[in-house]
Amino acid sequence: MNPAGNRFFLSGDAPRRSNMLVLGSLDPIFRSGSLMGMDESSKRRPFFSSPDELMIEEEYYDEQSPDQKKRRLTSEQVYLLEKSFEEENKLEPERKTQLAKKLGLQPRQVAVWFQNRRARWKTKQLEKDYDLLKASYDSLLSNYHAIVKDKEKLKSEVVSLTEKLQTKEWERVGGGIELVVSQKPDSLIPYASGAVMVDDDPDGMLGVHVNVKGEDYLSSPGSGGGGSDVVDEDGPHIMDSGHSYFAVNDYHGCMGHVEGVQSEVDDGQDNFSEVFAAAEQQQNTLGLWVWS
């Protein structure tokens, strides 16, 4: 007999965990040593031994009373079972019988071994899956933190740039003049809704296009029918937002903020009324004429 013999004793209507009681009744026999070698404890089998140790282990088991206690399978049995498990982790009845015969085990033992082996495999698989998921989570978390950091950095840049724009620290260099608007407030007077002009009449003409708080501030040459260049092509382009300006004959320095109209040279023929109206509608826009 073999350990499966326990099941023989326990078969039938034995209640769950009844093996505790049944085995308990057998325990004195086992523990007394009358059915097992008295010195068995000194012959402990290695946990997972190599095939080289088979002979030793077989000797070990040969000396035992075979059917009295739960025994571990020999490493050869385990090796063959493992090989069989690798081929197919489910056990068909025919294979179970063959394996049992080959290994000298009860078919029930083979079935139990496969059952327990599947449970171990499942546990390992869960651990692997957990590790993979954790690695994936850690990676995502790391990316998330990097993105949050970038976002904060960009946010502070936006704040910083906005502050610069609010204090009007824009410089325009070109046409022989340099104008820092915020430093020359007295030279500027509001001209009209959405427009600012310099209060002296220039000869040269210069268009300045200032962007404040995301709105375009435009400037263009003043009156006098002569054509005028706007922003010096060679000058800084930060003021050029692509919007257009209109020079005005009768309304000195006025401009409008008009989308989609291009005019690099003022020919003095533009309709100022339309332009002025457009400028007035641009409540958030200030035009700034600067000339020298």
Add this chain to the structure above:
DNA sequence: TTGTGTTTTATTGCCTCC
């Protein structure tokens, strides 16, 4: 040697499938 934790073998009851 002994106490304790881990691994292996085995049982039990429940569930699903045929």
Add this chain to the structure above:
DNA sequence: GGAGGCAATAAAACACAA
């Protein structure tokens, strides 16, 4: 209803530190 799988669990076997 029987066979087989699975989860939960018991208990023996084993490893190892103190």
